[in-house]
Amino acid sequence: MKRILTIAIISLLVFSGCAWLEPKEEKSIEELANNGMEEFKNENYKTAIEYFEKLRDWYPFSKYAILAELKIADSYYKLKEYEEAISAYEEFVNLHPRNEATSYVIYQTGLCYFEQIDSVDRDQTTAQKAFDTFKKLIKQFPENAYANRARVKSKKCLKSLAGHEFYVGFFYYKNKHYKAALSRFEAVLSNYPDVGVQHEALQYIALCKAYIKYPVFISMSEKHVGEDNSDNNSVATNLAAFEYQDIQPNMPDTKGGAEADRFQEVRQIDIDTKGISGESLPINVAKHQGKKTEEQQIVIETPNLEWANIQEEVSAFLQRWREAWENSAGKQGDMETFTSLYADDFRPHGGHSRSAWLADKAMKNRRKSWIKVKLSDVRISDLKEGNEAQIKFLQAYSSSNFSEKNSKTLILRKEESGWKIVSVKLGTWTK
Numbered sequence: 001m002k003r004i005l006t007i008a009i010i011s012l013l014v015f016s017g018c019a020w021l022e023p024k025e026e027k028s029i030e031e032l033a034n035n036g037m038e039e040f041k042n043e044n045y046k047t048a049i050e051y052f053e054k055l056r057d058w059y060p061f062s063k064y065a066i067l068a069e070l071k072i073a074d075s076y077y078k079l080k081e082y083e084e085a086i087s088a089y090e091e092f093v094n095l096h097p098r099n100e101a102t103s104y105v106i107y108q109t110g111l112c113y114f115e116q117i118d119s120v121d122r123d124q125t126t127a128q129k130a131f132d133t134f135k136k137l138i139k140q141f142p143e144n145a146y147a148n149r150a151r152v153k154s155k156k157c158l159k160s161l162a163g164h165e166f167y168v169g170f171f172y173y174k175n176k177h178y179k180a181a182l183s184r185f186e187a188v189l190s191n192y193p194d195v196g197v198q199h200e201a202l203q204y205i206a207l208c209k210a211y212i213k214y215p216v217f218i219s220m221s222e223k224h225v226g227e228d229n230s231d232n233n234s235v236a237t238n239l240a241a242f243e244y245q246d247i248q249p250n251m252p253d254t255k256g257g258a259e260a261d262r263f264q265e266v267r268q269i270d271i272d273t274k275g276i277s278g279e280s281l282p283i284n285v286a287k288h289q290g291k292k293t294e295e296q297q298i299v300i301e302t303p304n305l306e307w308a309n310i311q312e313e314v315s316a317f318l319q320r321w322r323e324a325w326e327n328s329a330g331k332q333g334d335m336e337t338f339t340s341l342y343a344d345d346f347r348p349h350g351g352h353s354r355s356a357w358l359a360d361k362a363m364k365n366r367r368k369s370w371i372k373v374k375l376s377d378v379r380i381s382d383l384k385e386g387n388e389a390q391i392k393f394l395q396a397y398s399s400s401n402f403s404e405k406n407s408k409t410l411i412l413r414k415e416e417s418g419w420k421i422v423s424v425k426l427g428t429w430t431k
Helices: 002-016 029-041 045-058 064-078 082-095 102-114 125-140 145-174 178-191 198-213 215-224 234-244 305-327 335-340 354-366
Strands: 342-347 371-382 388-399 403-415 418-427
Touching: 029 045, 029 064, 045 064, 064 082, 064 102, 082 102, 102 125, 102 145, 125 145, 145 178, 145 198, 178 198, 198 215, 305 335, 305 371, 305 388, 305 403, 305 418, 335 354, 342 354
Parallel strands: 342 418
Antiparallel strands: 371 388, 388 403, 403 418
């Protein structure tokens, strides 16, 4: 009986052709390449990676294997999985250092770092790596089209690095660590001389030197400014103007609260501290000439530096908001950065909720291939002791399917993570 059962099973296997034991039919090189490119074109990048990995693993010596390696890296980049993309791009260069796509691959590697650059108050390692990668590309392929693109990106990397150095210097300055601040501001000048912040760095270098050089005089003189004047930077600003122009005041030994001697001559020095409107805010420095008296005061006409700092911060925020809005256009638009600029309790006009308003905004922006926002006649005012600010401006908005002009008012609040938009009010465009 057992023998008959065994014969029956063998016969069944033979006549069925043992189909279940047959190996799966592999797709051809052309099929895998075409399927991968089709999925990549349709933005199905994860599926594309699966096809290209099979192509690379099954046919490692075919001419399409190099294409597969490149498109795997590109797919990771499109998915914003930058660490995986960097690894894939670097492996490509190591395996094919003389391939004609090498310049493109190095540029893409730099872009992976570039896309991860954070705000200037955060770590700038990715900015430095992006800059180093673009520098390598420019050195290796100076006449290449990707080298020209890398030069543009490199400037933005340097600006971010300089901004971070300036931010740290300003942090030390605000906390009265003037030597540490001076070191940072001087580093901005020496390491990043052509990125647009050298003028501001010079001003703070002058202020730091004033605080370091004349600490007794500044402390003593501030007592004469007036009890109701909370700006303790005014006298330092006066001296900084002289440091700025390399003019040394004729100062005696200031011990025991002795009054300062007169300056050799009266000068008016303009230090350009730009506010949000771009208008110059002059610091007029003057000193009465004559005999010393107990009531003698230093006559200073200077903007409140604390308020100037708020203006700079809000100005920078407004610029980030405009850029984030423009970068939110299209299917690959960065809505996350744009959304992060609005407070959790943001109150949209029209009575909508924050989540509903942002969802509607995201849907509309995805339909636009580009957005352009131009701001003019910008005015800023302080609302609550530096914690809230109001910005009024004229806005010219244009996109691939719509354009309009109006006035806008933003109410901002300073939170731990920075300035956030609390409410928005629209008005009529009038000049």
